[in-house]
Amino acid sequence: MIVFSDQKLMEVKEIISHYPDGKQKSALLPVLHMAQEEFGGWLSVETMDYVAGLLHLEPIEVYEVASFYSMYNLKPVGKHLLEVCQTGPCMINGSDDIIDYIKQKLNIQVGETTPDGLFTLKTVECLGACGYAPMMQYGKTYREHLTKEKIDALIEECKVKNN
């Protein structure tokens, strides 16, 4: 059932209060972030329709926004999403090797999820950490100066979290 808790609904109300009256559409991006976090790491049609109802929008207004921004997942993803940067400065510092290593270690291609549903590997474009390359986004933070050892440790960390 796609419904925010009372506490989350209070948060939505608080966000809407940041904008002028009648401009609650401005809350769409933050509320989609909340919804993705709450409802399984991705935005199903049901989730987007729920958000549309909350903000008094037509569903299409939510779909067109959700499909524009790269951080919204429109398909299910693994429990742990590894998003490795591959733009110029990271490439110079060996991001291709890091991506290959993760592919080999998890036995998946970019864009795929492991059969146990634990990991999804994605490549992303510049995340603003060029001086700390190669890097990836994991959850709310960045993992920087990546090495094969750090990848091993991160994957272990994720598996432990899951037990």
Add this chain to the structure above:
Amino acid sequence: MTKKLLLEKIDVPGIKTYDVYRREGGYRSVEKALTMKPEEIVEEVKKSGLRGRGGAGFPTGLKWSFIAKPEGIPRHLVVNADESEPGTFKDRYLMEFIPHYLIEGMIVSSFALGSNVSYIYIRGEYAWITDILDQAIAEAKQQGWLGKNILGSGFDCEIYTQRGAGAYICGEETALLESLEGNRGNPRIKPPFPAVKGVWQRPTVVNNVETIAAVVPIINDGGEAYSKIGIGKSTGTKLISACGNINKPGVYEIDMTISVEEFIYSEEYCGGIPHGKRLKACIPGGSSVPILPANLLLTTAKGEKRLMNYESLSDGGFATGSMMGSGGFIVLDEDQCVVRHTYTLARFYRHESCGQCSPCREGTGWMEKILKKIESGNGEMKDIDLLWDIQRKIEGNTICPLGDAAAWPVAAAIRHFRDEFEWHVNNPELCLQQNYGLAHYADDIQVPA
């Protein structure tokens, strides 16, 4: 040693917190500003010569003076923290380690512009930095620097953060405003400019994080004192984020009188190139500005030492110069392949094109495909001319500057490194195994050991 303004206190333990920040002299500029008239603050910013630090370099005081003041319609300040230009990570550094600096600058700037509700639009991936800013805003509010009737001045101000969700284009100011309204980040046709019709059709000023932070020392010490730092129209200090093949990647505050050579090779800054390798090329101002080969990077076509400032970096125009841009400084050593690097940038711009204008939507994808073809040893000589032709047809033919930003790196790579493209075409198997190397690009220059 460069005089530090923004990063002077960055190493003070606990500077992230309100108490330490205030003890170190924080929020003095708000106390001073609230005794001034808003017009006087705009005047000081004009006097300072401060130019927008996001990339365009437009004079900030002038931008502020454009804001329309229709009766009864609220105005807004929106800070652009959608830092997404490859090579650029300076705003993140400032917000992560000394967040109150931005908040302080925003309160002063909001007062100058008459904005009672101001926003920080921050890229969605900087989620933990948004939390840091929210914490700083809450502290500032608790101490009476935000809210109603600040310091008894009668001025009310609230600041809210808003996270984007992964879209480079939202760093373009009208796309940013669309996104803040909850829409797709499609840039608007100008005019009207945001200063007349911005967010929710209200007069709005959009400024970069570093620009707004610079307002703090300008108010504390006066615009004139600020204008005396630096050289010519490059006044004050500039944050440079340095990356690529250098010993000490990171964020540096420079006054804009130092040479590019000093910046790359001195221990105070990048500390030279690792493993004794030689400099091949550099993109000095973020991925959209033209790449320069080592010789033209260190010395202008006129034979003068190139300096780290707006005028010197653009000396020679696009034929032999580049741009200051956002200060994203990407260094490539002799082992780097310019074709491959340009390919990753073309892929970036294809990914980030909003799709509104066909020259950009179609052209960026086309350039990416051709560059990949050449890079993977399948290129033909005519592809190089085709690539040149496509970038020319994108430049200047789009609503926003993303089209130019995608065209310029490709144009500069062909302009300065055509030999390397031709070598790929002539050596389809060899180019998969080894890089073209330095060739003649750096043979005639003296690079410090």
